[in-house]
Amino acid sequence: MNKFTKFLTAKFPSFGGVRGGLLAGLFILCLLPFAANAQVTTIDSGTCGTSLTWKLTSDSTLTISGSGDMDDYVYIPSTSTSAPWRFYRNYINAVIIDSGVTTIGDMAFGLCENLTSVIIGNSVISIGVSAFGACYRLTSVIIPNSVLVIKDDAFYNCESLTSITIPNSVIYMGYTVFTCFGGMPRNYYTNLKTIICEATIPPIIFQGTFYAVPDTIPIYVPCNSLNAYQTANHWSRFTNFIGRVFDTTFIFDTVCKNERYYNGNGFTVSNGAGVYHRTEATTTNCGDSLICLILSEYDTIPITNYSAYFCYGKTYSDSNFTNLKQDGLYYKTLQNSNGCDSIICLKLGYYTSTPATYYSDTICQGEYYTDDNFTNLTKAGFHYNYLKNRFGCDSTIILELIVLSVPITQLFDSIRQGDTCNFNGELLTLDGIYYDTLQTIHGCDSIIRLTLKITNLGTTNYELRNTNYVIYPNPTTGQLRITNYELRENTVIEIFDIYGKKHPSPFTFRYPHIEIDISHLASGIYFFKINNKIIKIMKY
Numbered sequence: 001m002n003k004f005t006k007f008l009t010a011k012f013p014s015f016g017g018v019r020g021g022l023l024a025g026l027f028i029l030c031l032l033p034f035a036a037n038a039q040v041t042t043i044d045s046g047t048c049g050t051s052l053t054w055k056l057t058s059d060s061t062l063t064i065s066g067s068g069d070m071d072d073y074v075y076i077p078s079t080s081t082s083a084p085w086r087f088y089r090n091y092i093n094a095v096i097i098d099s100g101v102t103t104i105g106d107m108a109f110g111l112c113e114n115l116t117s118v119i120i121g122n123s124v125i126s127i128g129v130s131a132f133g134a135c136y137r138l139t140s141v142i143i144p145n146s147v148l149v150i151k152d153d154a155f156y157n158c159e160s161l162t163s164i165t166i167p168n169s170v171i172y173m174g175y176t177v178f179t180c181f182g183g184m185p186r187n188y189y190t191n192l193k194t195i196i197c198e199a200t201i202p203p204i205i206f207q208g209t210f211y212a213v214p215d216t217i218p219i220y221v222p223c224n225s226l227n228a229y230q231t232a233n234h235w236s237r238f239t240n241f242i243g244r245v246f247d248t249t250f251i252f253d254t255v256c257k258n259e260r261y262y263n264g265n266g267f268t269v270s271n272g273a274g275v276y277h278r279t280e281a282t283t284t285n286c287g288d289s290l291i292c293l294i295l296s297e298y299d300t301i302p303i304t305n306y307s308a309y310f311c312y313g314k315t316y317s318d319s320n321f322t323n324l325k326q327d328g329l330y331y332k333t334l335q336n337s338n339g340c341d342s343i344i345c346l347k348l349g350y351y352t353s354t355p356a357t358y359y360s361d362t363i364c365q366g367e368y369y370t371d372d373n374f375t376n377l378t379k380a381g382f383h384y385n386y387l388k389n390r391f392g393c394d395s396t397i398i399l400e401l402i403v404l405s406v407p408i409t410q411l412f413d414s415i416r417q418g419d420t421c422n423f424n425g426e427l428l429t430l431d432g433i434y435y436d437t438l439q440t441i442h443g444c445d446s447i448i449r450l451t452l453k454i455t456n457l458g459t460t461n462y463e464l465r466n467t468n469y470v471i472y473p474n475p476t477t478g479q480l481r482i483t484n485y486e487l488r489e490n491t492v493i494e495i496f497d498i499y500g501k502k503h504p505s506p507f508t509f510r511y512p513h514i515e516i517d518i519s520h521l522a523s524g525i526y527f528f529k530i531n532n533k534i535i536k537i538m539k540y
Contacts, residue, residue: 042056042057042058043056044056044088048064048084049070049071049101050068051068052065052068052069052071052101053065053066054084056088056091059093059094060093061094061096062092062094062095063095063097063098064096064097064098066100066101067102068102069101070104070108071105072105072107072108073105073106074106074107075110082107083105089113092112092114092115093114093115093117094115094116094117094118094119095109095118096119097119097121098121101121101123101124102124103124103126104120104127105128105131106129106151107130108131109132110130110133110135111133111135112135113135113136113137115137115138116138116139116140117139118138119142120143120144122145123146125146125148126148126149126150126151127143127147127154128151129151129153129174130152130156131151131154132154132158133155133157133158134156134158136158138155138158141155143165143167143170144169145169145198147167147170148169148170148172149170149172149173150166150172152176152177153174153176153177153179154177155178156177156180157181158180159180159182159189159191161191162191162193163192163195164192164195166196166198166203167198167199168199169199171203171204172203173205173206174209175206176209178190178213179208179210179211179213188212190212192217194217194219194220195210195218195220196220197229198221199222199225200222200224200225200228201228202221202232209234215239215240216239216240217240218240218242220242220244221241222244223243226243245290249289249290249292251293252296253294253295253296255296255297255298256297256298256301256339257298259272259297260272262295265293266278266280267293269293272295272297273295273296273297275294275295276292276293276295277291278293298340301341301342301343302342304342304344305345306346306347307346307348308346308347308349309348309349309350309391310348310350311351311391311392316348320344321346324348326348327348327349329347329348330346330348331344331345331346332344332346356395356396356397356398357397359398359400360399360400360401360402361399362403362404363402363404364443364444364445365403365406366406373385377401378403379401380403382399383398383400384397384398384399385397385399406445406446406447408446408447409448409536409538410449410536411448411449411450411475411536412453413452413474414453415454415455417454423436423452423475424448424475428450428452429454430452430454431453432451432452433449433450434449434452435447435450436450438524439523448475469483469530469535470483471535475538475539475540476538477540478517479515479516479517479519480515480516480517481514482513482516482528482535483512484512485512487512487514487530489509492530493505493529495518495521495527495528495529496526496527496529497521497526498524498525498527503526505520505521518539524539525538525539
């Protein structure tokens with residue numbers, strides 16, 4: 001061992017024989033003389049739980065941060081089972097346990113001989129075995145009103161503690177929590193002068209919880225719990241219980257913006273928001289209780305904005321406004337649930353008028369027309385229906401209904417006696433009037449009326465005479481011959497259907513005949529225009 005190591009070991013006995021701590025000790029020794037005049041820096045850090053970290057700074061403060069439980073430790077400085085700040089125990093003066101930490105581990109800060117103050121966050125529920133054991137110089141510790149359990153020896157040998165406050169949350173304390181051992185001759189003792197226990201229900205303790213604490217020590221307890229402590233197991237040995245009022249009753253209330261007057265909860269206020277106090281005698285006459293009113297005001301007058309629309313030409317009404325006819329901004333002042341003024345602001349717009357929807361359709365004469373908007377229409381013309389659009393406004397549906405009449409085609413033909421006339425597959429031999437029904441391109445019925453005469457004169461079978469033209473066969477299924485001695489190669493022939501639509505059809509000229517193929521045309525009635533003469537043709 002070199003001279004410097006001997007000096008360090010003699011100066012700081014806790015480092016004796018612990019070579020793993022030499023570098024850390026040297027770093028602390030070099031840094032601490034300048035800490036008072038230098039910016040606070042981090043000396044060392046690490047983890048002390050699944051989600052907890054520790055940090056030692058140059059001002060000798062150890063801070064525990066994060067969330068969850070702290071690990072439990074034992075005091076064997078040369079092993080990893082001891083607290084990770086074990087090499088710095090003699091240099092820690094203050095411990096801060098941040099909110100979020102839920103337990104303080106066993107032997108976490110034991111033997112931190114220079115520790116003087118501890119601040120514990122209000123999330124801690126358990127203080128472990130010997131958590132602050134042998135912290136000889138610890139004079140101040142505030143146990144938050146979240147701790148439920150204080151385990152054995154939690155503050156064992158904390159001989160500088162002269163007063164301790166046990167919060168209302170504590171329900172259990174283990175053995176020799178505040179007991180000291182030492183002196184000459186060595187013996188158990190305590191330096192506690194007063195105990196303040198704010199728990200309204202006496203916590204569970206054991207015969208040795210306050211071992212060596214005198215029976216006559218003043219113990220301050222809630223006024224209404226005096227009898228409970230005097231009769232509770234292991235508390236009953238104490239003879240100097242003093243009733244006190246610990247709790248301050250806080251009342252939080254709010255006034256409307258700019259309101260000065262308040263009357264409630266036993267307070268009469270004329271100065272608006274602020275903090276006000278009053279005392280109230282307890283039923284046990286062991287002291288007055290303090291009532292604190294914290295009166296605030298709402299920051300602003302609440303404004304509720306909303307928008308709505310109505311149909312053009314109508315009026316708008318809701319729970320706040322009635323019979324509005326124009327778009328724009330409308331305001332109304334109401335009382336909200338707090339009894340303060342609140343402003344309702346409506347931004348009102350309107351839907352422009354919906355243009356009429358127009359469409360047309362066609363039926364055959366004698367049929368009924370029905371769709372999503374109309375039912376069983378039979379008459380041609382304009383029909384109207386009024387519906388609601390997606391905004392709830394009226395929309396107009398206009399239907400123009402076209403009723404197609406049943407076309408009747410008059411045909412005249414003659415045959416020689418003994419011949420036959422093929423009328424749509426039926427061979428006729430007698431004169432008379434014959435009818436056949438076809439369908440037009442619109443699916444409507446078309447009636448063919450044939451007047452047939454029997455004669456010994458005229459053309460051959462199936463010829464139809466119309467002015468000076470001979471058309472054969474008529475009706476036809478496709479091929480058609482027109483005979484006239486005035487026909488020429490440049491004769492213009494135009495074909496129209498019953499709707500006036502023109503249908504081009506090539507023809508072959510062989511004087512005095514023109515042969516035309518209309519097999520590509522749909523069945524129906526057609527009109528041939530030849531040299532300004534109109535000839536009606538039936539196509540099957």
